[in-house]
Amino acid sequence: MAREIQEVHPPRSGGGIDDVVILGGGLAGIFCALKLAPRPVTILTAAPIGEGASSAWAQGGMAAAVAEGDTPDKHLADTLAAGAGIVDRKIAALMTREARARVEDLLAYGVPFDKDVQGRLTVGREAAHSERRIVHVRGDMAGREIMAALIAEVRRTPSIRVMEGYVGEGIAMDGRQVQGVVARPSAGKALTTVLFPAHAVVLASGGIGHLYAVTTNPKEANGHGLAMAARAGAILADLEFVQFHPTAIDVGRDPAPLATEALRGDGAILVDRTGERFMPRYHPDGELAPRDIVARAIHAERAAGRGAFLDCRAAIGAGFADRYPTVYATCVSAGIDPVTQLIPVAPAAHYHMGGVLTDANGRTSLDGLWAAGEVASTGAHGANRLASNSLLEAVVFAARIAEDIQGLLPSPKVASWSIRRTEEEPELPWSQDTRAFERVRQIMATEVGVIREAHGLSAAIAELERIERATTVPWLKNAVLTARLVAAAAWARKESRGGHYRSDFPDPVPALARRSFTTLADLKRIGEESRRDLLPEAASA
Structure with missing residues (x-):
C-alpha cells in the first residue's frame, strides 16, 4: 500500500486545498520544500524518498567557485563553452553567482563536504572546467550524502508531508491555471486516481534516462513529469539534447x-x-x-x-x-x-538538458506550475551540460522557486492537506508492460542515441506513436509520449551541436545556434513531416 512517512495533521475529509504540491523526491524537490518551510508542502514520490532519484547517485559532486583564485565569471565562461553556443547567458550567470550561497545552505543542513585540515572546502577538477571547483563528499559520495542530510532535515520539518508510493499521472487544469496533481497509488491494482489540489505545483520529477536501454538513471527517470506538463499545454525546450x-x-x-x-x-x-x-x-x-x-x-x-x-x-x-x-x-x-x-x-544516457521551459524563477508557461531539476529546461546547460552543474542547478532554482512562491501566495496560518479520490475507473493492468517498454528503450538507444540520422529518427517517431496508441497503461503512455517528443525534436534539428549529433548533418550550423521550443501541436506536425523519410510501406503502416 502507498504510505505516508510523515504527517503532521491527518488529511481533512471533504475538501481543502494543499498549499504547495511537489512532484518528486530528489534533490530539487526536497530542497524546495525545505526552503518553503514553514509553509505546508506535500511531496509526492513513487519510490521511498531519496530512492529512485538520480541525485542520490551523483558521484562527481557540485560545481561552485569557492576556491581561492576561482570566480563565478570563470565558472560562467566554462559553462558557456561547454554549452555549444545556446546557453542562456543571464540564467547561467545567476546560477554561478548563487553557487556559493547554496553550498553554504547545504553545509547548514549538515552536508559533510570534504574539507582540508584548515577547515576549507577541498575541490576537485572535472572535464571542461578551467579550475578545481567541484565540492565532494568522501571522493565519490556527494549525491548520496547530500540527499541523506536533506532527507534527515525533511523528517525534522513538521510543515512537510511526504507521500510515498504515488506516481504522477496528470496535471489538473482550469484553463491555463494549474489546480493540482493527479496521481495513482503504485502498489497493487490501483483502480482509483487521486487528486492532490494545490495553489502551486512544483514539478521535480527527474529526467528521461531510463527511456534508453543503457543508462545510469534509476527506473523512475522515465520522463513522466515532462509528459504531464506537455499534456497540460506547457512549452518544452531543447528536448533533443541528451547527454x-x-x-x-x-x-x-x-x-x-x-x-x-x-x-x-x-x-x-x-x-x-x-x-x-x-x-x-x-x-x-x-x-x-x-x-x-x-x-x-x-x-x-x-x-x-x-x-x-x-x-x-x-x-x-x-x-x-x-x-x-x-x-x-x-x-x-x-x-x-x-x-x-x-x-x-x-x-550511457545520463542527463537531459531539455525539459519544461522555465524562467529565472522556475515558472513555466502555465500559471501555477513551476519546474526544477532535470525535468526543467532553464537554459543554463545549453546543448551540453558542464560536469557537476546539475546538482548546482537543482538547488539554485529550487531556492528561487521557493522565494517566488513565498512572494506570490499569502502565507497560510495552519497546515491543511487534502486528498480527493476521483471516480473509479475500469481495471488497468498496473504491472509494467515490460515488452512494450523494453522496445521503447531499444528504439531510443538505437535511433535517438549517441549518433542519429533522419531515417532512423523518422522510423522511431512512427513506431513510438504506434506503441503509445496501443497501450492503456497511463505511466507507459506518458513515458512513450516523452520519447516521441525527444525523437521529434532530434529530427527537427538538422545540425550537430553538443549532446545532439546527426551523422547526416555532422557540423553545427551558425544560424541554428538557438534554443528549440516544442509543444504537442509541434509533435503532431513533425510526425507528419518525418514520414516523408520512410519507405512507402513503412509510412502507411
Missing part, C-alpha cells in the same frame, strides 16, 4: 553503474583493448574534453571493435578504495580490481 555519460561501467547491469568523471580529472586515461590511449586523436583536451566528444569517441572505438577501457592504475592506484569507494565497490562486485585492471566502459 550520454562516457564512462558507464560496462558489466551488463541495468541501470549501468557509473565511473565518475572525477577519475579522469585525477589523471585516469581511456585506452583500447591493446592499451593504446585514444582520446588525443579526438580532442586536444584528451580525457578532459566535453562529455559529448568523449562519449562519441568511446562509441566509435567500440563500434570499430577496439573496445574502450578506463585505465586508473597509474593515476589512482592503491588509493582507489579510499578515494573512490563507490566505484571501487562496484568494480570489485563485478570481478574487476581497478587498482591492477582496466575498467570496461560504454556511453
Whole structure:
C-alpha cells in the first residue's frame, strides 16, 4: 500500500486545498520544500524518498567557485563553452553567482563536504572546467550524502508531508491555471486516481534516462513529469539534447553503474583493448574534453571493435578504495580490481538538458506550475551540460522557486492537506508492460542515441506513436509520449551541436545556434513531416 512517512495533521475529509504540491523526491524537490518551510508542502514520490532519484547517485559532486583564485565569471565562461553556443547567458550567470550561497545552505543542513585540515572546502577538477571547483563528499559520495542530510532535515520539518508510493499521472487544469496533481497509488491494482489540489505545483520529477536501454538513471527517470506538463499545454525546450555519460561501467547491469568523471580529472586515461590511449586523436583536451566528444569517441572505438577501457592504475592506484569507494565497490562486485585492471566502459544516457521551459524563477508557461531539476529546461546547460552543474542547478532554482512562491501566495496560518479520490475507473493492468517498454528503450538507444540520422529518427517517431496508441497503461503512455517528443525534436534539428549529433548533418550550423521550443501541436506536425523519410510501406503502416 502507498504510505505516508510523515504527517503532521491527518488529511481533512471533504475538501481543502494543499498549499504547495511537489512532484518528486530528489534533490530539487526536497530542497524546495525545505526552503518553503514553514509553509505546508506535500511531496509526492513513487519510490521511498531519496530512492529512485538520480541525485542520490551523483558521484562527481557540485560545481561552485569557492576556491581561492576561482570566480563565478570563470565558472560562467566554462559553462558557456561547454554549452555549444545556446546557453542562456543571464540564467547561467545567476546560477554561478548563487553557487556559493547554496553550498553554504547545504553545509547548514549538515552536508559533510570534504574539507582540508584548515577547515576549507577541498575541490576537485572535472572535464571542461578551467579550475578545481567541484565540492565532494568522501571522493565519490556527494549525491548520496547530500540527499541523506536533506532527507534527515525533511523528517525534522513538521510543515512537510511526504507521500510515498504515488506516481504522477496528470496535471489538473482550469484553463491555463494549474489546480493540482493527479496521481495513482503504485502498489497493487490501483483502480482509483487521486487528486492532490494545490495553489502551486512544483514539478521535480527527474529526467528521461531510463527511456534508453543503457543508462545510469534509476527506473523512475522515465520522463513522466515532462509528459504531464506537455499534456497540460506547457512549452518544452531543447528536448533533443541528451547527454550520454562516457564512462558507464560496462558489466551488463541495468541501470549501468557509473565511473565518475572525477577519475579522469585525477589523471585516469581511456585506452583500447591493446592499451593504446585514444582520446588525443579526438580532442586536444584528451580525457578532459566535453562529455559529448568523449562519449562519441568511446562509441566509435567500440563500434570499430577496439573496445574502450578506463585505465586508473597509474593515476589512482592503491588509493582507489579510499578515494573512490563507490566505484571501487562496484568494480570489485563485478570481478574487476581497478587498482591492477582496466575498467570496461560504454556511453550511457545520463542527463537531459531539455525539459519544461522555465524562467529565472522556475515558472513555466502555465500559471501555477513551476519546474526544477532535470525535468526543467532553464537554459543554463545549453546543448551540453558542464560536469557537476546539475546538482548546482537543482538547488539554485529550487531556492528561487521557493522565494517566488513565498512572494506570490499569502502565507497560510495552519497546515491543511487534502486528498480527493476521483471516480473509479475500469481495471488497468498496473504491472509494467515490460515488452512494450523494453522496445521503447531499444528504439531510443538505437535511433535517438549517441549518433542519429533522419531515417532512423523518422522510423522511431512512427513506431513510438504506434506503441503509445496501443497501450492503456497511463505511466507507459506518458513515458512513450516523452520519447516521441525527444525523437521529434532530434529530427527537427538538422545540425550537430553538443549532446545532439546527426551523422547526416555532422557540423553545427551558425544560424541554428538557438534554443528549440516544442509543444504537442509541434509533435503532431513533425510526425507528419518525418514520414516523408520512410519507405512507402513503412509510412502507411
